[in-house]
Structures are given as C-alpha cells and as structure tokens.
Amino acid sequence: xxxxxxxxxxxxxPLFVGSQxxxxxxxxxxxxxxxxxxAVVPARDGSTFFLLHAVVDRCLWLMPERSxxxxxxxxxxxxxxxxxxxxxxxxxxxxxxxxxxxARAVEPDKQGRIVLPQExxxxxxxxxxxxxxxxxxxxxxxxxxxTRRERDSKIDYERMARELFG
Numbered sequence: 001x002x003x004x005x006x007x008x009x010x011x012x013x014p015l016f017v018g019s020q021x022x023x024x025x026x027x028x029x030x031x032x033x034x035x036x037x038x039a040v041v042p043a044r045d046g047s048t049f050f051l052l053h054a055v056v057d058r059c060l061w062l063m064p065e066r067s068x069x070x071x072x073x074x075x076x077x078x079x080x081x082x083x084x085x086x087x088x089x090x091x092x093x094x095x096x097x098x099x100x101x102x103a104r105a106v107e108p109d110k111q112g113r114i115v116l117p118q119e120x121x122x123x124x125x126x127x128x129x130x131x132x133x134x135x136x137x138x139x140x141x142x143x144x145x146x147t148r149r150e151r152d153s154k155i156d157y158e159r160m161a162r163e164l165f166g
Contacts, residue, residue: 014039014064016134021145024128028121029113032062033132036140037112040064049114051142052103053123055095057151060116060124060142067138068103076100116142 020033032049046065054061063071076099079092102123106114116126124144131145 012044013067013070013137014041014045015137016140017136019131019133022130022132024116024126024130028116028118029109030116030130030142031111031113032108032140034112036132036134037108047107049106049108050103051106051114051116051120052099053120054141055099057141058124058144058147060120060126062114062132062140062142063138065105071138072100 016036016039018033018035020035022030022033024030045067048065050063050065050068052061052063052068076096079095082092102120104117104120108114116130121127124142125147126142126144129145131143131148133141133143133148135141
C-alpha cells in the first residue's frame with residue numbers, strides 16, 4: 001500500500017493516509033515517505049517534526065510542529081485540569097514526563113530523511129526497517145513492521161468497527 005495525503009474539507013491541518021515500508025540505514029536515518037512529507041505545508045504546519053514514543057502502542061508518533069503543539073495544548077494540557085490540581089496528579093505528571101520527556105524535535109534533511117534517536121528505537125522495537133502508517137489528521141505512526149503485524153493479528157477489527165460505529 002502506498003502512503004498518501006488527501007485534501008479534504010479541513011485544510012487547516014495535514015491529513016496522513018496510507019502506509020509504506022522504509023529501510024533504516026546504519027546511522028538510523030529513514031526517509032519520511034514523500035506523500036507524507038507533501039501533506040505538510042511548512043507555512044501552515046511548521047518545518048520541524050516531533051518524534052514521540054506513543055506510550056500506548058509500541059511505535060513512534062511523527063507530528064509536524066503545529067500538530068505537536070496542538071496535541072500538547074488540547075490533549076496533554078487538559079489532563080492537569082481533570083485532576084483539579086495546578087501541577088496535576090502524580091499519574092498525570094508521570095505520563096507527561098514519559099511522553100514529553102522522550103519527545104525529540106527532528107529536521108528532515110534535503111532527501112527528506114530524519115534520524116531516529118537510539119532510545120526511541122529501543123522503546124518501539126524499531127531496528128533496520130520501519131513502516132510509516134498514516135492515522136488521519138496530525139500524525140504518522142512509525143512501527144517495526146513485525147510488531148505492527150503482531151498487534152494487528154490480536155485485534156478483531158470487525159467487532160471493533162461494530163462497537164465504534166454501531
């Protein structure tokens with residue numbers, strides 16, 4: 001399956017779709033698939049990307065700068081408000097520390113490659129091959145292909161779809 005980007009009704013943020021396998025070289029450089037790069041408009045989305053360990057899955061999340069800032073503001077920030085404490089509960093602080101403390105800003109080179117930090121590769125099990133998977137708006141997941149296949153083999157997608165969509 002190829003990677004791609006669509007232009008939809010919401011043109012205020014990137015839309016990432018499709019998947020693509022990418023080799024990782026000995027310096028841990030990997031090319032962001034061109035369709036995923038093309039979904040990013042630097043004037044709208046920023047030119048820097050952020051890599052995060054997904055925490056909830058054994059993969060990495062790759063987000064354009066403004067998507068990352070929106071994620072922090074709308075998802076991570078409100079966690080503190082839910083606890084009724086200015087600094088958040090111990091659980092919220094630990095989650096923020098894990099998620100954001102391991103986040104890295106990465107700049108693609110002229111070939112569209114980024115360097116995957118060793119510690120993030122270890123957390124996600126990524127070695128010499130990766131799979132970039134679009135997740136809709138705002139982010140791309142980067143998986144070890146065998147880890148992603150193993151995860152998917154354990155999920156009953158038909159049942160999930162019925163529960164989610166009726």
